[in-house]
Amino acid sequence: MRSDRPPGRAPGTARAVAAALLAVLMTALLAGAPPAAGAARTGTDGVGSWSVRPAGTADRAAFVMDSAPGAVVKDAVRVSNLSDAPLSFQVYGSDAYNTPRDGALAYRQAGEAQTGLGGWLSLATNALVIPPGRAADIPFTLNVPADATPGSHVGGIVALNNAVEQAGEAAGVDVGVQRAIAVRIQLTVEGPVTPGLAVRSVRVHHRPGGAPFAGARVTLTYTVVNTGNAALRPTVSPRVSGLFGLRHSAFADRTLPLLLPGQSADISADWPDAPGVDHLTASVRVTAPGLPATTAQISRVAVSWPTLGVGAALLAVLAVALGRLRRNRSGANYRVGSAS
Incomplete structure (x- = not known):
């Protein structure tokens, strides 16, 4: 990463900005790193492409393991250089987690504390250079703690390309980015497995149009929470209905990414042609294989102030007209009575 400082900029400030931006970019890349085997990402500026997958001849998309607490599990990961130049990698074990927005599966960076499965991993090497068109198998050991809780523990092995790509400039500093790919490790520790899902924080956000009687835009937001100790792929079925279900x-x-125990996913969906004024009922149903469906529901009155204003004005005009009509009728009756 190269720093081009404008006159008067402190070197420490420039380095700090560059380091912070690089960390943000690496976090975004790891959050989007594909966990499937054979997934390769191609870089720019001479950075090659590579893949990370379980070693061996079996067609495994990820490491799926079962173990007793206190056991030692051994396997190997294969890193392949798919480019025509040597590539240098940092390889490390990482904890997996779900990002709050949409629940995407992500992996922690090398400098972060690995408090779960990532911390149980021990690789034969953490640094390697692979010639073009070649692959390297790295043995690893997974030391499962004796007090590991039953159920799913998910992490991964990350291969971070040491090459730095130039990704533009920010705050007077040339920003570099490093790319990484991860392969997922899903370990089930023996013991009682109690899967569970919940839907929480269901909200209906109603944004009416600016003109009277115009339609509105409704956004349904909700949170799906894995309340058990098993990793699940939930399927959600959201719905919003109007008064009496007429509209x-x-x-x-929607099937969500693999949702880890104790993790959650914030989901939103739009209804662009919703009514401007209505009584709305929103419900979200979530299911997963082997689990009964769970549903959460909320209702609210949707109001369009322009529409209500016009309606109130019409009612006021109608009230005045009815008042005049009554007075006219009363006057006519009085004149008839006087004539008699």
Whole structure:
């Protein structure tokens, strides 16, 4: 990473900005790193492409293991250089987690504390250079703690390319980015497995149009929480209906990424042609294989102030008209009575 300081900029400030931006970019890349085997990412500026997958001849998309507490599990990971130049890697074990938005599966950086499965991993080497078109198998040991809780523990092995790509400039500093790929490790520790899901914080956000009687945009937000000790792929079925169910929006069913125990995913969905004024009921149904469905529901009155203003004005005009009509009728009756 090269720092081009403008006159008067402190070297420490420039380095700090560059380091912070590099950390942010690496975090974003690791959050989007594909966990599947054979996934390769191609860089720019001469950075090659590579893949990370379980070693051996078996067609494994990820490491899926079962173990008793206190056991030692051995396997190997294969890092392949798919480019035409040597590539240098940092390889390390990492904890997996779900990002709050949409629950995407992500992996922690090398400098972060690995308090779960990532910390149980011991690789034969953490640094290697692979010639072009070649692959390296790295043995690793997974030391499962004796007090490991039953259920799913998920992490990964990350191969970080040491090459730095130039990714533009920010705050007067040339920003570099490093790319990484991870292969998932899903370990089930023996003991009682109690899967569970919950839907929480269901909200209906109603944004009416600016003109009277115009439609509105409704955003449904909710949080899916893994309340058990087993990793699950939940399927959600959201729906918003109007008064008496006359108008409704049934959103498409959606299968979420692998949701880890204790983790959650914040989800949102839009209904662009919702009514401007209505009584809305939102429900979210979540299911997973082997689990009964769980549903959460909320209702609210959706109000469009321009529409209500016009309605109130019309009612006021109607009230005045009815008042005049009554007075006219009363006057006519009085004149008829006087004439008699």
